[in-house]
Amino acid sequence: MMAMLLLSLLLPTLAVFLLFSFLWPLRQTLPGQRVLQGCLAVGAGLGLSSVLLFAWLVLAGAPDGVYTLTETACFLTLSGVLGVALRRRKKLGNGQYTEKDERGEVNAPTGEYPVPSTGFSEPGAPTPRVTLQRLVMVLLVTGVILKLLQFLFQSLLFPHGEHGDAWYIWNLRARFLYCGGDDWRDAFSAVVSWSHADYPLLLPLSVVRGWHFLGRETTFIPALVALLFTFATVGVLLGAVAVLRGRTQGCLAALVLLSLPYFLQLGSDQYADVPLSFFLLGTLVLLCLRDTLVPQDLSLVTLAGLLAGCAAWTKNEGLLFVACVLVARLLVGVRRGWRGLLRETSAFLVGLLPTGCALLYFKTQLAPPNDLIAGQGWEPTLERLADFSRSTQVLKAMGDEVVKSWVAVLLPVYFLLLGRRPSREGPRPVIGSVVLVVGLMLLGYFLVYVTTPNELEEHLVSSLNRVLMHLWPVVIFLFFLSVASPEEALGPCNQP
Amino acid sequence: MTLPEQFRSVRVFLGITVVFLALLISSARLRKLAKDWDTQQARRDMDEISRNERLFAGVKKQLPARGVVGYREYFRKGSSPDKESRWKQAFLTQYAVAPVLVDFNRNYPLTIDHFRDRVKVSRHEGK
Numbered sequence: 131m132m133a134m135l136l137l138s139l140l141l142p143t144l145a146v147f148l149l150f151s152f153l154w155p156l157r158q159t160l161p162g163q164r165v166l167q168g169c170l171a172v173g174a175g176l177g178l179s180s181v182l183l184f185a186w187l188v189l190a191g192a193p194d195g196v197y198t199l200t201e202t203a204c205f206l207t208l209s210g211v212l213g214v215a216l217r218r219r220k221k222l223g224n225g226q227y228t229e230k231d232e233r234g235e236v237n238a239p240t241g242e243y244p245v246p247s248t249g250f251s252e253p254g255a256p257t258p259r260v261t262l263q264r265l266v267m268v269l270l271v272t273g274v275i276l277k278l279l280q281f282l283f284q285s286l287l288f289p290h291g292e293h294g295d296a297w298y299i300w301n302l303r304a305r306f307l308y309c310g311g312d313d314w315r316d317a318f319s320a321v322v323s324w325s326h327a328d329y330p331l332l333l334p335l336s337v338v339r340g341w342h343f344l345g346r347e348t349t350f351i352p353a354l355v356a357l358l359f360t361f362a363t364v365g366v367l368l369g370a371v372a373v374l375r376g377r378t379q380g381c382l383a384a385l386v387l388l389s390l391p392y393f394l395q396l397g398s399d400q401y402a403d404v405p406l407s408f409f410l411l412g413t414l415v416l417l418c419l420r421d422t423l424v425p426q427d428l429s430l431v432t433l434a435g436l437l438a439g440c441a442a443w444t445k446n447e448g449l450l451f452v453a454c455v456l457v458a459r460l461l462v463g464v465r466r467g468w469r470g471l472l473r474e475t476s477a478f479l480v481g482l483l484p485t486g487c488a489l490l491y492f493k494t495q496l497a498p499p500n501d502l503i504a505g506q507g508w509e510p511t512l513e514r515l516a517d518f519s520r521s522t523q524v525l526k527a528m529g530d531e532v533v534k535s536w537v538a539v540l541l542p543v544y545f546l547l548l549g550r551r552p553s554r555e556g557p558r559p560v561i562g563s564v565v566l567v568v569g570l571m572l573l574g575y576f577l578v579y580v581t582t583p584n585e586l587e588e589h590l591v592s593s594l595n596r597v598l599m600h601l602w603p604v605v606i607f608l609f610f611l612s613v614a615s616p617e618e619a620l621g622p623c624n625q626p
Numbered sequence: 627m628t629l630p631e632q633f634r635s636v637r638v639f640l641g642i643t644v645v646f647l648a649l650l651i652s653s654a655r656l657r658k659l660a661k662d663w664d665t666q667q668a669r670r671d672m673d674e675i676s677r678n679e680r681l682f683a684g685v686k687k688q689l690p691a692r693g694v695v696g697y698r699e700y701f702r703k704g705s706s707p708d709k710e711s712r713w714k715q716a717f718l719t720q721y722a723v724a725p726v727l728v729d730f731n732r733n734y735p736l737t738i739d740h741f742r743d744r745v746k747v748s749r750h751e752g753k
């Protein structure tokens with residue numbers, strides 16, 4: 131059974147990894163690229179397999195042995211097809227590789243993206259820099275071990291999650307879906323509407339899948355899913371920053387994320403906020419890579435759409451995120467012309483399709499109304515919006531939370547010490563739309579709090595730290611694109 | 627303006643130290659968790675949800691595989707638990723007996739009676 135569980139995790143990851151490799155528009159392997167693709171594949175694999183299980187539940191009822199076989203066959207076939215296609219393309223050497231030159235023009239298919247010159251094993255790199263790179267690597271490994279231990283103890287002591295949401299929402303839903311048999315729809319009964327039965331199903335279905343492959347219900351699976359998402363988020367950040375700014379910078383970004391007090395706590399508590407932050411980061415990283423490296427390419431946009439869809443399939447806030455991405459891309463892309471914008475939006479929507487269909491069915495056929503939306507009405511909402519004291523209260527709480535999360539302290543101190551990224555060094559990451567999405571998300575969260583029909587103070591206390599955690603990995607990503615790397619801060623090397 | 631090499635090295639060293647210190651401070655909880663894990667008593671009693679699961683283990687066998695049951699809570703004379711902990715206990719009951727639905731607002735032929743430290747299932751014929 132353990133072998134089956136392992137297979138259930140490995141196969142979707144492998145299939146999605148091969149999909150990422152197949153659609154990846156760059157020829158050469160950049161530092162951190164495999165880490166990035168691998169970690170993205172872990173989360174997206176869980177996302178896609180949860181959609182498959184949902185489709186099975188709706189069309190065929192409770193999953194049985196046939197489901198296990200069908201799912202395994204699906205992912206094996208997909209992996210096989212993609213593997214063969216990749217091999218063939220490698221042999222033929224005619225991949226759809228495109229590159230951006232110094233002026234921002236796209237050259238296809240020749241040209242190499244200038245790899246950030248901060249790799250570990252550059253021949254002839256001066257000794258202090260190699261020592262520095264090794265030191266940062268050792269620190270990261272130490273940090274990961276420490277946090278893995280913390281996660282392990284936390285999960286052993288609190289197997290159902292230490293705080294509410296894990297059992298109150300996600301694992302309760304998973305129990306209904308797994309143990310309910312053909313009555314799995316009871317999970318959305320009005321009797322349990324207090325447990326936010328309208329929340330999307332990526333997380334509970336991932337847990338159900340694990341139980342199904344293992345053959346029994348156990349607290350090990352939700353903890354494992356939480357572990358995968360928590361450390362895959364760190365991996366995505368590491369890989370993405372490494373691709374754009376070099377490995378040392380990537381390792382430091384990962385260290386900063388690991389050091390945020392709530393990050394590991396929320397992860398080991400089995401909350402959906404860390405998986406959501408994983409998908410938010412993944413989507414924006416892919417869009418940033420596309421804008422920076424291959425602005426004419428559409429495959430990265432499709433992959434970003436896939437991850438954004440998974441975000442919406444994880445939590446309702448993911449829907450706000452999808453809307454913010456579309457608006458931000460519209461605002462940024464409109465200068466490049468409507469035609470390009472239309473192509474880009476279509477590519478994004480194609481990626482969004484699998485999870486979008488599942489979500490549409492769920493929201494229209496199964497989910498009860500959302501409590502925040504059901505509690506709104508024109509008059510009370512406008513009254514709440516016009517109440518200046520509510521806005522002040524939300525802004526103050528947000529400011530306090532930023533300080534508590536250490537981001538407001540740690541990042542400025544680090545920036546003061548290392549300084550800004552030298553403007554002439556390497557390719558300049560294009561981050562306009564990412565910054566805009568973060569801004570729009572913050573505005574969206576602000577408005578949700580100001581207009582909440584719930585008691586405002588209680589709503590803020592119970593959720594603000596989690597809500598802001600959705601964005602911290604992205605903020606750290608943006609920060610490490612803008613701050614000087616240790617190698618740059620040391621200045622030009624005096625090589626012979 | 628170019629800073630002297632030594633000064634730049636110190637700044638980089640300090641920057642990395644700040645990040646690693648933040649990581650160490652944020653890992654302080656690890657020590658407490660390890661200590662708790664070391665204590666046998668803590669392992670059994672710390673997790674409220676596991677305690678609740680044990681409490682409901684017997685009751686689950688008396689309930690049907692699916693369906694809806696009622697819920698009643700009983701307090702000691704003179705004690706009045708706050709609303710929040712009462713709701714929490716009710717939600718924990720639902721978590722423990724899922725996929726059976728627990729309706730807190732209506733009467734059903736089968737009801738879970740929740741006392742302070744024990745639970746039982748009672749039948750109410752004709753309701």
